[in-house]
Amino acid sequence: MTTTSEPRPADNDKLDGAVLRVAAVVVLGAVMAILDTTVVNVALQALTLEFQTSFDTIQWTATGYMLALATVIPVTGWACDRFGTKRLYMLAIAFFLVGSALAGAAWNIESLIVFRVVQGLGGGMLMPAGMTILTKTAGPHRVGRVMAVLGVPMLLGPIGGPILGGWLVDSVSWRWIFYINVPIGVLAILLAWRLLPKDQPRPAEKFDFPGMLLLSPGLAALIYGVANIPHHGGVGATSVWLPGLAGIAGIAAFIVRSLKIDNALIDLSLFRNRTFSIAMGTITLFMIAFMGSMLILPTYFVLVRGESALQAGLLLAPQGFGAMLTMPLAGKLVDRIGAGKVVLPGLALIIPSVAVFTQVGADTSYPLLLAALFVMGLGMGMTMMPISTAALQTLTQRKVARASSAMNIVQQTAGAIGAALVSIILAGLLAGKFGVPTSQGQLAATAAVLNPATHDAAAVSAGDAFASTFTWTLILVAVCLVPALFLPKKPVLPATEDDEGDTVPPAVMVH
Template sequence: MTTAEPSPADSDKLDPAVLKIAGVVVLGAVMAILDTTVVNVALQALTLEFKTSFDTIQWVVTGYMLALATVIPVTGWACDRFGSKRPYMLSIALFLLGSMLAGMAWNVESLIIFRILQGLGGGMLMPAGMTIMTRAAGPHRVGRVMAVLGVPMLLGPIGGPILGGWLVDAVSWRWIFYINVPIGAIALILAWRILPKDNPRPAEKFDFPGMLMLSPGLALLIFGVSKIPQEGGVSSVGVWLPAVAGLALIVAFVLRAARVQNPLVDLKLFKDRTFAVAMITMTFFMVAFLGAMLVLPTYFLLVRGETALQAGLLLAPQGIGAMVTMPLGGRLADKIGPGKIVLPGIIVILAGLAVFTQVGADTPYPVLLAGLFVMGLGMGATMMPISAAALQTLTQRSVARASTAMNIVQQAAGGIGSAVMSIILASLLAGKFGVPTSQGQLAATALLTNPQTHEAAAGASADAFASTFLWALVLIAVCIIPTLFLPKKPAVPAEEPDGKPDEVATAA
């Protein structure tokens, strides 16, 4: 179709209206992502505050993650049924309420419950926000949109540990939650005023049986995997029983979704070759990269004896590197095709991570900081272009469902990756110090804090970290295989099929 004047969605640059919408979405995403990294830094302070064990306090993080995984599948249907604006505002309001209550928590049980409430809000923030931005910008600018949405992904790893360490040390652990209140209030007001009214379509009947299979299935699977470090292996009933039950529910969902009309997650999306390849790449990348990101600050805290604030500052070069390449990566993904950007990005990540496979107890900081910066350069050219590749050959009408599927993959793979890297590190530390797997990190901490055993323990612990990073390197290297099948040309926006809201465009 030709028009005399290009509409904002057809122009090449992101116009002011789209940038305003992006600002609102980024503000909400910053709040959710910062909260995750801020809390990780505060776990030790929370353990002391509530006089509990690390196994129990870990549920402050795990409960949040399970709530995210549970609510994400509902987002696609909600965005179709009510439009994107209302679910997005509801998610901010729930997150805001959960944050206020978490800051007022009087015991560990109440804190975990309020974190779950936060997660129910946070789970919709990213997929609903991604849907709003992609619809506003149009498919041919999806790479640039993903680059803008990548800003909070950078601010989280850079700002979260720094802000969390400062708040815990200088103010109070309660402020790691209260800090969300002014941000959330501003985001809610701006969303109400700036986000465009979108037209809810008469939505198909909601797939309640699908939700009762997929949401608990994801939650049980992540729950089972997250218990591996505590239980000491996969043979424990507390690990395999929920994980197997979760997998059974997910398989049942897939079998049913292939047969029914309008399933909770539209599996027809995976018939689009580009989307399917991007999701496979995303899965391996999130397992390996998020797992490595969990281990990195632990190395600085445990082996090098840094404070949480110092560890946060040491991780900053990674975010700075990503800031350099992310805007360029998004633009080039639109211009020359994501496949030509993601492959070099993964190779650059491998080069940076290789530094950490040789890490010791006294590796010079300039070497480590250079490795982190190089990893950041690769991350900026990888994460958002993979997301752009997943969405750019789909029709506008299928974007909400595709965003939901993509976020489910990200959360599930990230949760599994964190647990996998934790168990690898714990088992390696346990082997070094001759203790059960569940006691590996505790034994290392005890020996490292003793001046008489510190030097030997630091060397042994560093070896365990180096081997863990080697596992992450192998998993990221596996990403190269599906990356070879990502499109090497810019996508042609798909035609909207009349009367078929969720039909997937054929990839070129």
């Protein structure tokens, strides 16, 4: 074997103590933000009763958080350069901590929604800033291992969030789903101050304020319009199509403008990188399908099977355990054999496991469902973070911060749209089964299931609606195979930069 560059020493490929300490701080912040998203989902019914409001109002405690995430993420890349990643990361934790304390003390639904937005402003900066810090500390050649470490909170959220939320709501108080972030946030700030490496702010280029005013409200308006579809049962309502079109127009104007200037809020030249573009296409389709499935799985257990929120959270645990087994291995394999050879087998595991849920009913065997969830988790551990790794591996360090921001924008937007789309499908199917308007489908199903006289028939009808909805999520997952086929199937060495900052090809091993 002949090489055109010196191989790296084996020791350099290991995550040393300094990297692991940084990873611990980043994971702590990410766990705090991701847990809070899933914790709130299981508390929506308790919040509805507490504030004596309707479900379509209370759901904005979740949607408002997502809107804040989508709004602040585009700013994070520029802010990392301008203020330094350590300062920005500590500021993000502070915003999240304050928002959590205020949300726990909320006195009405309006104040709770506002304080959830404050939380989102911090949460939206946590993940991209944390990814940037960790990737820079470890170096591009260890990005797969780094992504595996950062994937821990992605697993703990689905496992721990519903369980913790159900327990807190049932045994303590709904306020503690927010208060619990306060001690965690204080610890995260102290550890970040002590352990994160100091970084110097770069001479920042002029900030793209016009771009921010186009993109951030554009994303927010688009998500707002899509989120309103389930309530109105279609796209004909003014509160659906008007913000939706305004959002699309804002995003389109941002793209056109960004292609003409040098200091765009998001570096669209990233998408000239073939691997980055393919990875973004794959993660978009995957997040739409994944977030949709995660939305309706606990609802199936609660509505059709009559489980409590805590029991539903426990039933979802096998999925997280499966992902915990494969994610560390997948991180190492991506660096050695290429993302394509990891992601495709992962999708091959997810597709048949989702297919099991397309046959779900009111009395489907729990061992079968738990086994399907475990296999689904195995596949998830081989897809989500490896796709993100593929997006970043071929980029220069100079572009990592901007690429992380772009990737997080794609993930949040796709996830929000996926959740809304699946809500539309499920609401329409439930409404059809129970002969009510779309906005009343879930309420009618709940009432019929709780009525002993209609329980059995209602559970069967509701189960059929969930099965049909899972068929659509199966189609969305299967479509992910198309772009995934073009992911790299060989190890990828990172690009390097010459003295002027221009990208030059990486050294290539010739066998």
